[in-house]
Amino acid sequence: MKNAPYSVEERFVRYVQIDTTADPDSSSFPSSEKQKDLSRLLVKELKALGIEDAEADQWGYVYATIPATSSKENIPTICFCSHMDTAPDCSGTNVKPIIHRNYTGAPIILPDDSTQVITTEKHAYLKEKIGDDLITASGLTLLGADDKAGVAIIMDLAEQLMRKKEIPHGKIRILFTPDEEVGRGVEQLDMERLGADFGYTLDSGELGAIEDESFSADAMTFVISGVSAHPGYAKGKMVHAMKVASAFIDALPKDEWSPESTKDREGFVHPTAISGGLEEVTVSFIIRDHITAKLEEYETRLEEILKEVIARFPGASYTSKVTEQYRNMKEIIKEVPFVTDYAIEAMKNAGITPKPTIIRGGTDGSRMSFMGLPCPNIFTGEMAIHSRHEYVSVQDMQKAVDTLVELVQIWEKHS
Template identity: 65%
Template sequence: MFTNYKYTVTERFLRYVQIDTQSDPLSKSFPSTEKQKDLGRLLVQELHEIGLSDVEMDEHGYVFATIPSNTSKDVPVICFCSHMDTSSDCSGTGVKPIIHMHYDGGDIELPEDNTVIKAALHPYLASKKGDDIITAAGNTLLGADDKAGVAEIMDAAYYLVAHPEIKHGTIRILFTPDEEVGRGVEKLDMKKLGASFGYTMDGGELGSLEDESFSADAAKIVIDGVSVHPGTAKDKLVSAIKIASEIIDALPKDSLSPETTEGRQGFIHPVRVSGIVEQAEIDFILRDFVTAKLRDHAEFLQNILDQVMAKYPAASAKLTVTEQYRNMKEVLNLHPQVTAYAEEAIRRAGVEPLKMIIRGGTDGSRLSFMGLPCPNIFTGEMALHGKSEYVSIQDMQKAVQTIVYLAQVWEEKA
């Protein structure tokens, strides 16, 4: 079906990554950075150029569009979704994408900051010998997470409009801000979206299909110490900073952390510490594939807090836990066809599906519990959130095919 097709995914991707859309986890606004709307405005323009209907970007930065049905069948409305923002872990300003044609399988030396992507540390990259690989220049992230997904959805939309002989139901397109800070669908109007089932395009290696994610809570400890002038502080001053460091030091060294766990093992992870003598805060993320275990992690953290604070009766502290998202598998188990159709589409693209779990979350995790069962499909994005990020052009093209075939499968099964 794609014989002699001139993909637009690469040129779109190269254009999108040069727009800085880094989100800000400390911002209280929505979206967390206005610059995310710069990409949103470009996507609205390009969606109009493709010929789609209902194209708009709302006040919150969500971009919507519709590919109208071209079949007489009653097909459920499906949605394809990707996020526009990039991680705050590495600069996304001044991204200079580089295409390494016919990659030779070895290390990739980048021109900036003496950055080298070592094949020995990236076995998937080494397996892409012969592919055309896109990287940044070495001083920024690339932004394949998730602009690869954005570009793939855009190219698939372009293909479907240009090939009306491919029958499909109504397709809704959604591009979101702030996924990287865990707020990607916080302001989303589900009625306006109007879809029954969805797919996030935000996965990694070729063929991967993720229908199981972490369940996630955020935890915050606020410590109130006693501030006294250091010259007269003996037996009076109680440093909230030192208490915070003692709490962190009491965490297990050989378990319950990202650096000591894998597979379906959960963790308690301090991600931010701030404060002065009088008051300090520690932000944690709690993660597990079994939702009930999040309560165990919170209780474990509370026990550490109680043990430490028992030594400082003049000080006080409080632990607050906030729900973030839940394991999408709990919803997708009720709608097995959503994942099954994705597996069929991946096979039609000539790729063997790889059922995987997400040691993290995507917009799909929250969307699933908002009424849109939503597994995650590969985009080719790899080595995320750092200067070694890369993507294979051939992987992106296969993702485009998968989207098109998936639209076709839903129509055929209706």
């Protein structure tokens, strides 16, 4: 069944112009109040489609139901989820989306900063997108395809299904979340209110990507204490915490165990922040691996490195703290492999070659899987994310809509 005309392009262009940058330094939820600007708009648009129960709660989550059209009983309720916030790594203020029709493969010079040039040499996936319509920002901001491409795709799906009641499917729940980019996307999520059995996030990249394996993740923080003394009379007394911290970072392996030296299923330890002064310094790390048990090994190794450094600075001391962030969704999804299999079947039905992929990171689905909602991740076309080179193919987004239309029918067929 042909799903065009699509609304995904028009929706995407509007959504990216709403600033929803998350704030990693905020303790509020959502971390930036402006994320609710998009929440309110999405509720309004869902109601305009005839989805009467669309609502945004006090935290900014958007919930909505596409009613079942099938007469079958016991069809699982499926959730489609995307996050509304954008990454703080790059400005998301005053995004100016530009559509490049029928991309030729030539370098794309972004007009507001001509030093920002998107090329096939830097972005190999572009070679597969010749002839597509690409959307970029103007050179001063990120685009926001991560994850407003997913938001637009789900909204287009809602429009398709509300318009074409002859498409057979069970009850579908829509969920849009805030603060995914700062690791808090499901912090206030009400799973009972969501009321879904299985889910899919729309937050992956290349056409055909289906991800059901993510990193497991911890955060580890060290507080290094030195000994303060007047610098004029410090000989034999002062132990500078900043120098201890610097020696600690310098002692980390140079050609392994880091993001810049690992790939595929290789894990890493990554320092993310250092703050403090003479007397006390805090050093923060993220710990990542696809095998959860390895996190503890990494944390022990990291602490041993610090102990060796501390031994060179008599009088220095430290404390450490480990915080669980998320776990590999595969640990849950392996018990219900059909959730992934159905997505692969849907892509094939839509004429797309599936590309099973592992995530060197996490999604809201990583945590929701452990909250009772097995939740693989499906492609949107978002590429070069968290940067001023971010782009998305309109055709990739349209094919994601096609995939979801097929997917809801597959769940109905197999029920």
